Amino acid sequence: MFRRNAFGQFSVDDFLTEAGTPSRRRFLTGLAASGLLLTSGGVIDQRVWANPVFAAYPFGLGIASGDPSADGFVIWTRLAPLPLARNGGMPMKAVEVAYEIATEANMRGNVQRGTALARPELGHAVHVEIAGLQPNRDYFYRFSCGGERTMIGRARTLPAAGASLERVNFGVLGCQRYEDGLFTAFRHVADERFDFVFHYGDYIYEYRMVRPNERPLPVARVMPGEPDEIYALADYRQRYAIYKMDPDLQLAHASAPWIVSFDDHEVDNNFAGMVSEENIPPEIFALRRAAGFQAWYEHMPLRRTSLPNGPWIQAYRRFQFGDLAQMDVLDTRQFRSDQPCGDGSHAACADALKPENTMLGEKQEAWLGEGLRASQARWNVLAQQVMLMRHDRDPDPEKTGYSMDKWDGAIAARKRLFDTLESARIGNAVVLTGDIHQNWAGELKADFDDPRSKTLGVEFVSTSITSGGDGADMTKAGQAGLKKNPHIGFFNNQRGYMRHSLSKDRWQADYRVLDKVTVAGAAVSTRASFVVEAGQPGMRPA
Template sequence: MGVKNSDDGWTAYKRRDFLQKAGSALTVTSFGATGITAAESEGKNPKDEDYFTLGVASGDPLPTSVVLWTRLAPEPLQAGGGMPDHIVPVQWQIATDENLEHTVQVGTELADPEFAHAVHIEVDGLEPNTEYYYQFRVGFQTSPIGRTKTAPTTGASFDSFKFAFASCQAWYHGYYTAYEYMAKDDLDLVIHLGDYIYEYAIDENGEERNTEVPEVFQSETNTLEEYRLRYALFKTDPHLQAAHSNAPWIVTWDDHEVDNNYADEISEGDDPASKFLTRRANAYQAFYEHLPIRPSRMPDGPDMTLYHQLSFGDLIDINLLDTRQYRSDQVCGDGWVEDCDERFDTSRTMLGTEQEQWLVDNMTSSDATWNVLAQQIFFSQRESNKMNSMDAWDGYVPARDQLIDVMSQDEVTNPIVITGDVHANYQADIKTDFDNPDAEIVGTEFIGTSITSGKDGSEMTDFGRRVINQNGHISYYNNQRGYVRCEVTQDQWQTDYRVVPYVTQPESSVRTDASFVVDAGAPGAIRK
């Protein structure tokens, strides 16, 4: 429901239709200017309630559609977010100007306690490649205003695209200063590559945040309510909220949204599958509830189809991958090991048969100038003292070789892999044989550091020196925190590694530590 092509803001809202929709639920709580609200029944002034403590977000931009998100949580670190156990109507508005004077649609969505009073609004009928602004309202309270942008029409001529990617944001390891600077960039998109939360127990003093945390955070997450509270804690950070409200996001998960190094139905602690799948279902629901994901991707118990492709004109196709839900278990342990023959087993998979075929079909049929794999874990070979990480693609060599074979085909233009997970910045050339210095380069991988995980870090480490010395295809390493910014044209891809010198205290500066370019038709990165 909504009013299109209206320019008088909230007054264009059709109250009769709103009452009909709200009245369709037997347990709707009214938060309008009239009537008794839950806040009033508890002796609170509803004008003083802030239902938008977790901010606003948008995501999954298509040429004529985008998802708008918020969650009502006046007490975000309490069970239930401080909301009543009732459905609550949330009004929304989207306009072409930041003052919301030129409204194109308004409507109402019902925030259901079954989904933590989160709303996911699929706004359709928008113009391609157009900037929009949006806001939510509950009674007297309005949310912050968010900015979003639709994608250009698939296949249409499109000359430039600017996006950032990030991963690994352990709240207790420091401040999200990198997001403060990301929010100031004029971005078309943000890609989050996993570890949005961490499931570990948090010290009662919040570690580097030096903020006392309630007892529920001092043990590892398992239940739905515990995962909800963990997302709420992380999302209270104002810089994360600012980055969400500045541009549309697409998101995938890695392991810590559920359990460290899990693989399909197998947990780190080797719990019975039925027990772990219950935990995974809790984690997947909380993930969906707190991020701007389309309702069509809502999880079904412990299953959620997260991988999908987004196209931006004829310039760039982005394949967002899921390297956790379908993979074979790690072999020889899940850490760094030497001489593990099982990692060459051709029966093992990283993506699962269906996702792998989907990706191959996408890459070989794409007409875009740049083909992107947005995924979680180190793709290129990364040896250190003849040891490899079994949780990365090094532990799934035939699966990686198959994708590299696809990248080498003439019909796959300019493959780029973007990666998170490892809490450090790298640049790697993707080769048909990583052990042969003369082997063909078929693509480029840009690996981004963490937002906070690993705390302050340093520019170089002994491990980084070994990796650079022992892997000729890896040309760059930095162990500080930050994010990665990419500017893409039809002729060239530029990647800027944006780093902050510290995160254990707020208000750090930021700098571009290194920049690389890839020329269209010439795989491999050149440092500027």
């Protein structure tokens, strides 16, 4: 008997554990034929393209590493000699791609090498799960195929479970709409040489292309090919190709392992579970969700456990950084309730108070609660998408307005999470958020109506890479937000990313901003820094 997974689907792992059975052998044969067996392992396939000769450089979408563990990580690339052409300019045949892992940046000290099959079923993407390495150290990797090689990338393993760790440095970023600006921030991210990068989502935007003068916001660049809004798998693949052709984005991916999540624009703006923004019938929207999730998987350094199953994907997962930090990556889109009161911003929306409202779904809530109660880490990190702390957005001092797409639209779910933080005695909780294209920093209060109530943790909201254009240091809405929300201590409306440095006693969050993203070569600076002292909930300026 096979169990169903968290999505109600049969689990691939259940098939794989039926060792030696005819059903397992038939299933593995099916995997090999369908292209889901990602590494070559001696499988004979008559469709393999031997001695390939490409029309152009086949690695034009770059390389990446991600989902690190104590003994390895995933390395990724995708063959696409003509990235914007149908099928990336590839024939409908599998291609063998070689990879190398080394201990030195010049690829000396080789410790592993092998081959993997780039299969057409996955857009000729390659995901190689590397294992058997030493914990808490840098490694370097590259791919080759048809006489061509990739650039050399840097990856890093996690510390061993429970190992004493003195420091971790990492970046947080996301929301990179192509037309809104250049990806200059990614070049600065590459220079930081982080231990890892957390991408909170909105890697692409699904909208049709925008031409200059079609909107008040300047259009910094136009997507090639003038694409329409995307719905089908081929369209999503092309959109990722447009973004990943950017050299600054490629450098950031090659500089450090990424831990990735998605928000809404990887599928459809403000989607909630099986509810689309346009109220498309769920069975039809499921097709779009499946296409979006497959394309996201194909272009991210993810493990096989995140291989989509139709419109479902396993995206929430946990990472342990020795005894220093536990990071729970959350999925606030796939299992959430529909936004109450027709979405938008509302005052005192009764539907937002419904006890059944959820942001994570029952199973993910239980998984998170169990993990928090069992945590022995010094810092407990919730890496997610939409603002958790209460945020009154209405500038009128006599009115209130809360975004129904954020946790303000699921107040009971937020209360359950806060209750878990209290009952689990989590003293050092840090929430990492994105989505709203602005920098914010604030404290999580047990009662947001009482500024003197217990502080349960802090939340650092990172701005966008480009979405929203150049921006400004302060806006009228930002001034009103600081005034009306006493638990919020910082606002900024420029583009950039965040740099986090944590030790056993101290967490420092730096807001790194660019003055412009519509011109090339913009410099980066630190707009503000905040410190959290271990055992002392709350934040203060550094």
